[in-house]
Amino acid sequence: MNIESAAVNILKRGVELDTKKRYTEALVCYQEGLQVLVDKMRDENDDAKKSYLRKKVEEYMNRAETIKRLVLKQKEEGKFHEQVQIENNSTGHGYKTLFGRFLDEEVQYVVVEDPYIRSFHQCQNFLRLCEILVKSCENLRIIKLKTSKDGKSEANQNAWFINLTDDLEKYGIKLLVEYSETLHDRQIILSSGWIIKIGRGLDFYKAPNNKFCLGVYDLDLRQCHETTVDIVHSKNVKQSCG
Known part of the structure; x- marks a missing residue:
């Protein structure tokens, strides 16, 4: 539970930075939080809990990929x-x-x-x-x-x-x-x-x-x-x- 709480705190910080359009900082938080969640998911034996964690991992992973594409696009356009x-x-x-x-x-x-x-x-x-x-x-x-x-x-x-x-x-x-x-x-x-x-x-x-x-x-x-x-x-x- 402590591990999960740590991941939640990191991901919340990521969302906060994301909202402020500090995308590269948000990306670092998402990647760190996701790693913790993935490790937690691998060790989880409860199927319902595992399914919940998998859903959260996918949700944040999709957002992280969206940010990566956004940063790349802005860099290419010289607008970052x-x-x-x-x-x-x-x-x-x-x-x-x-x-x-x-x-x-x-x-x-x-x-x-x-x-x-x-x-x-x-x-x-x-x-x-x-x-x-x-x-x-x-x-x-x-x-x-x-x-x-x-x-x-x-x-x-x-x-x-x-x-x-x-x-x-x-x-x-x-x-x-x-x-x-x-x-x-x-x-x-x-x-x-x-x-x-x-x-x-x-x-x-x-x-x-x-x-x-x-x-x-x-x-x-x-x-x-x-x-x-x-x-x-x-x-x-x-x-x-x-």
Whole structure:
């Protein structure tokens, strides 16, 4: 019963996201919930219960397939747009939670455009993103960062990027850093075509209350500033990243 309740909660979350047209997030919930229901159904001995579970599996599977077709159609037409509103002081918005579902074997090249990867905590945010990319994108070969120079501690900024470059090379990934004083865009471009635009860039987390509290390392537990995340897809990205 606990397993079934867990599946129901995941699927309810899927329906909620589905209603808000956050289709790729809804799809993740449907797939997770369906897996739990299918496992439960296989272990069920009561025929009536098994029949009920089978009906629910078919119902959610059909909706998941409909969403897949819808997302594919919108991608093909260049009309895909998903938006996440991050409220002030809210939690649960680590980078992997926000857009980890788009980080897969298709990603070979990532461009990060953010004028504020300069101070220590901002560069640490970029480091956290790089860690997720390394773990999630097995065919990743290049990360390109476009940012601005830190006039106050340019030497430190350069040193941090040199250290990160050396480490990424161990994983067969090349880090390219390009400086621009006119950059305003804040977005993460994946060679698979997905573009994640975060209103405040990577630096939308509030400083932790102290160095020994929840959220210091796990960004899902860190309070956030209010910002908007827009996710779109462009077939032209593959050509520009090639």
